[in-house]
Amino acid sequence: MEKYVPEKDERAPSAADTTALPTSSNERTPSMILEDLSDSGRPATEEEIKTLRHVTDQIPLRVWLVAIIAAAERFTYWSTQVTWQNYIQYRPDDEIPGILGLGQATAVTVNNAFNVVVYLLPLIIGPIADGKLGRYRTLQICTAFYLAGTCILLGCSTTPAVEAGAALPGFVVALCLTSIGLGGVQTVTTPLIADQYDETVAKIAYRKNGERVVIDRDMTIHYVYSIYYWMANAASLGMILTSLLEKYISFWGAYTLTTGVLLLSVFILWFGKPYFVLCAPSGTVIPRAFRVLWIATTSKFKLDAALPEKQLECGHEVPWDARFVKDIGSGLMAVKVCLAWPILRLCVGITSSNSIAQAGQMQTGGVPNDLLMASNAIALVLIGLVVENGLYPFLEKHRIPFREMARIATGLFFMAVSMAYGMIVQALIYKAPPCYNFPLECQGSDGRIITEPNHINVLVQLPLYILVAVSEVFAFVTGSAYAYKKAPPNMKSVLQSFYASMSGVGYLLAVALGPASKNPGLVVLWGSVTGVMGLTAMDNGQTRKDPVWHGPFAHDVPNSISAFMSQYSALSLIRGLTSRTCTYELKGVNFAYLPLARPHAVENSQPSQKALSPGLSDPASDNVHDRPSGTLDIPEGYISTGNYIPNHNIVPTSALR
Structure with missing residues (x-):
């Protein structure tokens, strides 16, 4: 994504200057013209917004500070959770060392159940953050819970604690505290980072070559969320370090590192408060929002039935204005986008748990079986850079529209492809000796259990993580930015909490599939998820009322909630990109x-x-x-x-x- 970097003392050129730059050595050069710029930074007119190229603004330092907080949280989350599959599944004396020895199905179920709690808690924390405590105060409290959980996990993973039988109860307590902390941190950091960019008006700016451009808030917000996800995924590469520490030292060594990194968030939250843009709690709007929706539902799904003038005609006086009703409609647009998230997160849950166990069934060449998952984070960072700084500017330059709904549909499509590839990999494992359909579990001729993995190289799994990364770049980054843009100012955390809760539903589905995560039925499991994701990608619950493209006839808020029921195919969106x-x-x-x-x-x-x-x-x-x-x-x-x-x-x- 191309950013505008303002030059010192920029002023606007005259009309003649903008139409044709001087070519003679006696005429004024572009650099001389730039010295005379006068209207840089003024609000753009409607005509200028329509005709001039749009660019992103400079990113304030406070945005980077919130991104660092989010990165420290993601480092701790991924670097800790990547070890849990082995921690729960295996015993200390197994071929792959663990702690609890509860088996693969239990490990998968616990991992997904933890994510269910983490992603459903925002439904409670979001309204509290918006209405009572404020986002910053909520972030401080939840980070304290998170830190307490990681400290307990570190303590119960030491050798004396394991030998004393404290590993399991300590792990349960750590999960509870960590889930509360994570649920709150991810609820408020997502809107908080966008709050830090407080420019609300499109402004005129001049590039170094004299081109006049418009600084676009929506593009800048999208770029802010790209930074958020880049840093979060770059930080998740810490799982490489914790995987190695787990293998060559022990689990307590890995958790010492994650605890230390989380302390960085505490430091920034403690000393960085004066640098942040803080939004005061505005009081809860949830009761009013539910009342508006109830009126709309009982009025044949007509949202405008809740307008004050309509209610006054019926003899009812309501404590909201027309703007509040419009905000609710705008919020519903963001909610609508989240309807595909349960299936999307189901696939992410399958990838983050079953793929680790899948790698353990293959020949790793001495590399930890949970290390290859770091390729997903590497791919996310690299693909994100290419998409933001290459693909999107290219499409913008050539006037090829590729807006929010098309990006999300593309993400869903790539997720379906990734699940199909995971199914193929599992089928290849089952066709390889020595244990075929029961890797690491079959009996040899002497009656002993063969612990040797099947003869297939773990690198065949690599495209799975890359395909998932492509999906996340298009779907999750765009979804977060879209939800923030559509959410009313006093419901940012509430909308993000709903966004997160849809992910929780996806992980709940993964929990339901947990008992099926065992040999020889893993091909069927991957295949079933592939089919569901494919259907979701082909018939995503979006509407034409919320346009894929920008234009003069685009309406942000439809006149009826029933408009949300009109659906279009994600594949038709992709075909639309080629027709332009x-x-x-x-x-x-x-x-x-x-x-x-x-x-x-x-x-x-x-x-x-x-x-x-x-x-x-x-x-x-x-x-x-x-x-x-x-x-x-x-x-x-x-x-x-x-x-x-x-x-x-x-x-x-x-x-x-």
Whole structure:
């Protein structure tokens, strides 16, 4: 993603300067023009927003501080949890050393149950953060819980504690404290990092070559979340260190490192408060929000039935205004995006637990079986950099739309592919000797259990982690930014908590599948998850009312909740990227226009009344057929191939060349 870096003493060039830069040595050079810039930093006009290229702003230091806090938390989380599969599954004297010796199915179930609690607790913590304590205070308290849990886990993993039988009860207590801490930290850090960028108005800026651009808040927020995920995933590479410490020292050595890194968050939270933008708690809005939704539900799912003027007509006075109802509608748009998250997180849960056990069934060449999972974090960092600094700027430069819904749909598609690959790897394991369908469990000719892994190299698992990384780059980064953008100001943590809770549902599904995580049924398990993820990717619960593309007919809030039920295929979104046709729906009527040309007006023909969708006769609306003749303005950068016709997609000019 290209960022704008302001130059010192920049002022705006004259109109002549912007149209043609001087070429003669006696004329003013671009660097001389830049010295005379005068309107850099002023609010952009609507025309400038439509016509000029958009870029991201500089990132404030306080954003990086929150990112460091999040990175320390993610380092501790991943570096600790990556050891738990072995910690729970194996005994100290097994071929792969562990602590508790409870078996693979139990280990998978415990891991996923922990994630269920972590991702469902935000439903409680989110409203408290927004309405009572504030996000910063909530973050301080939850970090203290998290630190206490990691300290107890460190203590119960030492040799004297294990020999005294304190490992299991200590582990349970550590899980409880850690889950509370993690649930709160991830609830508030996600909105808190976006709070640190407090510019709300699009502004004019000038690049070094004299190009006038618009600093775009939405693009900057997306870039902030990209930084958040880059640093979080870079920090998760700490699992390499803890895997090695687990193998060559012991579990207590690994947990000493994670505890020390978490202390960095405590240090920043203790001394960094004056540097942060803090949002005061605004009082809980949950009761009012539920009341608005109840009114809408009992009014045939009409959200505008909850408007104050509508309620006044019915003789009811309500304690909210029209803006609050619109905010609820906007929040519902963010909720809608999260409906695919349970299946997405189910796949992540399968990857983070079953894939470690799967690696243990293959030949690792002396490398810890949980170390290869670090390739997922490496791929996330590298792919994230390529996508943000290569793919997105390329698409923006060539006017190829690839907005939020298309990105999420792409992420779902890659997750389905990754699960299919995991199934293939498991099938290859079952076809390899010496134990075939029962790796590490079969009996030899002498009656002893063969502990040798099947003869297949663990590197065949590598593409699985890369495919999952591609999915996460497109789905999770975009989902977080979209949820923050759509959430009302006093419900940021609440919306993020719902976002997290959908992930909790996914991990709950993984818990239900835990008993199936055993040989010889693992191929069926991977295959079932592949099928469900594939169906989710093909029929993702999004709506055309929340447009994939930006444009003049885009409406952020539909007039009815029932609009959320209209669904479109993720595959159709991907096909739409190749056609480069931007399609809009305005109250049931589809329009399309193409990015390419300067703005102009086209004649609007009289559509046949038979072609109109029912319920489109509102005289106050902006529908084309409410104005049987006249013109429509086509926005900057788009061209029409003819009259706007209801339910008709205009063919892109690229297809006519």
